[in-house]
Amino acid sequence: MSLANDPTVAIRDATRRIEPALIEIRRDIHAHPELGFEEVRTAGVVARELTRLGISHQTGIGRTGVVGLIEGGRPGPVLAIRADMDALPIEEKSGLPFASTKPGLMHACGHDIHTTTLLGVAAVLKEIAPQFAGTVKLVFQPAEEGIGGMQAMIADGVMDAPGIDLALAFHNHPEMPVGTFGYVHGACLAASDRFDIVVRGKSGHAAYPHTTIDPLVAAAMLVAQLQTVVSREVRPTQPAVVTVGAIQGGTTYNIIPDTCLIKGTVRTLHEEARDIAEGAIKRLAAGMLEGMRVACEVDYRRGVPPLRNDERVLAPAIAAVRNQFGDVVSEFEASLGGEDFALMADLVPSFQLRVGSSQPGRNDRLHNSAYQPDERCIGLGVQALSRAALELLA
Numbered sequence: 001m002s003l004a005n006d007p008t009v010a011i012r013d014a015t016r017r018i019e020p021a022l023i024e025i026r027r028d029i030h031a032h033p034e035l036g037f038e039e040v041r042t043a044g045v046v047a048r049e050l051t052r053l054g055i056s057h058q059t060g061i062g063r064t065g066v067v068g069l070i071e072g073g074r075p076g077p078v079l080a081i082r083a084d085m086d087a088l089p090i091e092e093k094s095g096l097p098f099a100s101t102k103p104g105l106m107h108a109c110g111h112d113i114h115t116t117t118l119l120g121v122a123a124v125l126k127e128i129a130p131q132f133a134g135t136v137k138l139v140f141q142p143a144e145e146g147i148g149g150m151q152a153m154i155a156d157g158v159m160d161a162p163g164i165d166l167a168l169a170f171h172n173h174p175e176m177p178v179g180t181f182g183y184v185h186g187a188c189l190a191a192s193d194r195f196d197i198v199v200r201g202k203s204g205h206a207a208y209p210h211t212t213i214d215p216l217v218a219a220a221m222l223v224a225q226l227q228t229v230v231s232r233e234v235r236p237t238q239p240a241v242v243t244v245g246a247i248q249g250g251t252t253y254n255i256i257p258d259t260c261l262i263k264g265t266v267r268t269l270h271e272e273a274r275d276i277a278e279g280a281i282k283r284l285a286a287g288m289l290e291g292m293r294v295a296c297e298v299d300y301r302r303g304v305p306p307l308r309n310d311e312r313v314l315a316p317a318i319a320a321v322r323n324q325f326g327d328v329v330s331e332f333e334a335s336l337g338g339e340d341f342a343l344m345a346d347l348v349p350s351f352q353l354r355v356g357s358s359q360p361g362r363n364d365r366l367h368n369s370a371y372q373p374d375e376r377c378i379g380l381g382v383q384a385l386s387r388a389a390l391e392l393l394a
Contacts, residue, residue, distance in 0.1 A: 011387055015379050030098055037148075043085065056069050062141065062155070066140040068137070079135070081168045093370050117355075147338065169339075178357055182331070183332070189338060190241075191303065196299040199259060202258065214256050216260050218293075219247055222262065234276050243264055243267075313349050313350055355380065
């Protein structure tokens with residue numbers, strides 16, 4: 001394929017030739033979902049396709065990850081393009097003919113779309129490799145949903161040999177119509193932290209509460225107090241969320257238990273807000289000892305940092321998408337969802353592209369048991385990312 005005359009047409013036509021096969025691969029992966037670090041079959045599909053394309057690759061990076069390399073026609077930087085492969089523990093209710101064959105597992109976040117899209121990018125970039133400068137490193141990542149796969153790949157050397165200079169990622173978005181794309185300047189996704197608080201009291205008979213120290217009442221009061229962290233301690237201009245997702249305590253009607261467990265998450269875009277939230281949660285929990293006579297043990301675990309888009313990658317990538325499709329790209333607000341591509345973005349200039357995946361007439365959302373992305377987003381994503389790679393490695 002020659003890009004000498006019109007790269008837009010060349011990339012479009014190359015993508016359209018492989019699009020039917022990509023859709024078949026996507027449906028096969030969708031029917032056989034695998035959880036994080038269990039993506040053995042999916043990794044096998046990826047390795048099979050890379051072998052068919054003549055792309056050198058390694059398996060077992062980050063346990064079940066796959067990394068491929070495409071060498072350009074002349075020396076230049078190393079661009080990583082990353083896709084995630086894992087599914088979710090959700091029972092599928094889509095009714096599709098290629099629905100999950102595994103009870104309780106589903107590709108409800110569209111990682112089957114992502115894996116297939118990157119395989120399409122691999123095919124297009126392999127064909128035009130002599131015409132770009134540098135190397136494309138294809139990163140098929142396990143365990144994004146468990147927030148651990150990227151760390152495992154980094155520990156296994158994904159950033160090295162050859163060393164990555166810049167990185168692209170992408171995610172399908174069902175709130176955006178298929179055929180559209182999006183971006184966010186700066187921090188686009190949040191730092192994702194978790195906390196467990198064990199509230200320790202003194203058990204006893206429900207009829208004699210004065211002889212006990214009730215951890216359930218204390219936990220209820222603490223949950224209410226935690227709502228003041230964002231509203232009264234974090235700057236209003238710094239988005240943050242403190243959410244309690246679970247309270248576990250007690251076994252029956254007439255026993256006040258010894259303990260109660262509170263589980264929650266903290267999402268922030270700024271380090272200042274992150275520090276304030278962690279400190280406030282620990283302070284409020286400690287204060288329960290004097291106020292409610294309970295001891296609170298706080299286990300606060302920092303997860304991934306915010307995912308920050310770097311203008312050195314964002315600007316040329318968005319320009320490339322516009323060159324390929326025209327005016328179909330919009331700026332969006334940041335989300336407080338988390339994404340462990342942020343760990344790679346902390347090490348090299350990076351950008352995550354939003355790819356519209358909504359089917360006309362549907363109102364889907366990610367992590368939903370009936371999620372049905374429009375499969376046209378695969379070919380469109382292939383074109384967008386291939387053009388971005390071409391121009392980043394010009």
